[in-house]
Amino acid sequence: MNLALAVVFALIGLLAGGVINALADDLPDENRVHRPHYPDGTPRRGVAWLGTLAFLTGARVSPSGAKLRWRHVLVEIGLAILFAYVGAAYPFSVRSLFWLGYLAILLLVTVIDLEHRLILFIVMIPSYLFALVGAVFIQDGTVAFRDYVIGGLVGFGLFFLMYLGGRLFNSVVSSARGEELEEVAFGYGDVMLATLSGLMLGWQALIFAVTIAVFAGAAGALVYLAARFVMRGQYEMYTALPYGQYIVLGTVIMLLWREPVRLLLQGGK
Numbered sequence: 001m002n003l004a005l006a007v008v009f010a011l012i013g014l015l016a017g018g019v020i021n022a023l024a025d026d027l028p029d030e031n032r033v034h035r036p037h038y039p040d041g042t043p044r045r046g047v048a049w050l051g052t053l054a055f056l057t058g059a060r061v062s063p064s065g066a067k068l069r070w071r072h073v074l075v076e077i078g079l080a081i082l083f084a085y086v087g088a089a090y091p092f093s094v095r096s097l098f099w100l101g102y103l104a105i106l107l108l109v110t111v112i113d114l115e116h117r118l119i120l121f122i123v124m125i126p127s128y129l130f131a132l133v134g135a136v137f138i139q140d141g142t143v144a145f146r147d148y149v150i151g152g153l154v155g156f157g158l159f160f161l162m163y164l165g166g167r168l169f170n171s172v173v174s175s176a177r178g179e180e181l182e183e184v185a186f187g188y189g190d191v192m193l194a195t196l197s198g199l200m201l202g203w204q205a206l207i208f209a210v211t212i213a214v215f216a217g218a219a220g221a222l223v224y225l226a227a228r229f230v231m232r233g234q235y236e237m238y239t240a241l242p243y244g245q246y247i248v249l250g251t252v253i254m255l256l257w258r259e260p261v262r263l264l265l266q267g268g269k
Contacts, residue, residue, distance in 0.1 A: 002091070004134070004214075009087030010080040013082060013083030013084065014076050016052065017050075017080060018099075021036075021072045021111075024071075024111040025037070027122060028118055040066035048060075048068075050217045051076055052145070057067070068227070069089035075107065075111060076108070079103065079104060079107055082252075086256070089222075094138060098130075100246075101253060102131070102200050105127045109124075113244035113245065118189065119192055119244055121192075124193070134200070135202075150202075150203040151200075151201055151205075152195050152196070153198070158210065163187070190247065194206075199257060208254050209250035212253055213263075217243055220224045
């Protein structure tokens with residue numbers, strides 16, 4: 001375990017988390033990034049550019065009373081922990097550096113998807129290019145460059161079929177109900193995210209990542225519907241839930257723990 005590298009990576013993760021927060025604050029609305037600011041648009045002082053420092057120094061609130069959300073702290077601390085794990089569990093290499101980039105991208109996608117139910121082209125297109133560059137540099141003898149490219153194609157094809165199935169389902173239900181059903185089971189953003197997952201993992205690991213995402217998504221939907229029923233005493237049909245976080249979960253698990261998961265799912269063989 002490399003504790004020194006873990007500490008360095010943790011600090012990088014904290015700073016990267018601040019960048020992710022800034023991107024998540026601005027990209028969904030304007031497709032451009034401004035100086036870190038409060039929810040009311042007031043620029044933050046330098047000491048408050050990181051959400052963690054803003055909370056620690058009492059600079060969480062703007063002069064007009066607008067507060068930074070806890071998301072700013074959770075993103076920064078969460079990414080610092082993930083980066084620290086990579087530094088502690090894996091030797092310093094080009095692969096580990098690309099993994100840091102992958103984790104940051106996936107966290108940004110998750111935050112925007114959960115808050116706005118959007119997966120943005122302006123995030124995904126550069127991410128595809130970054131993943132393709134990573135595929136060139138992190139080949140390890142078991143996963144070749146073509147495997148990463150095939151992974152992207154498989155991710156796109158599989159989730160595009162799900163997307164089309166969801167559109168067909170909506171059309172059938174809308175016709176039966178006599179009114180338009182706007183909610184969709186899988187959005188095109190999920191197709192883009194699955195494509196990115198395949199480019200990051202390669203097609204072999206993507207299969208396991210999709211399996212994890214499907215089961216995690218089903219479990220998450222059951223928990224959500226049960227909680228909604230308990231709290232409101234009713235069940236609302238055709239409720240669309242964000243699915244991107246489950247694709248991200250499967251991707252992160254297979255990125256960091258590929259071999260243990262493969263052995264577990266194959267019964268230890």
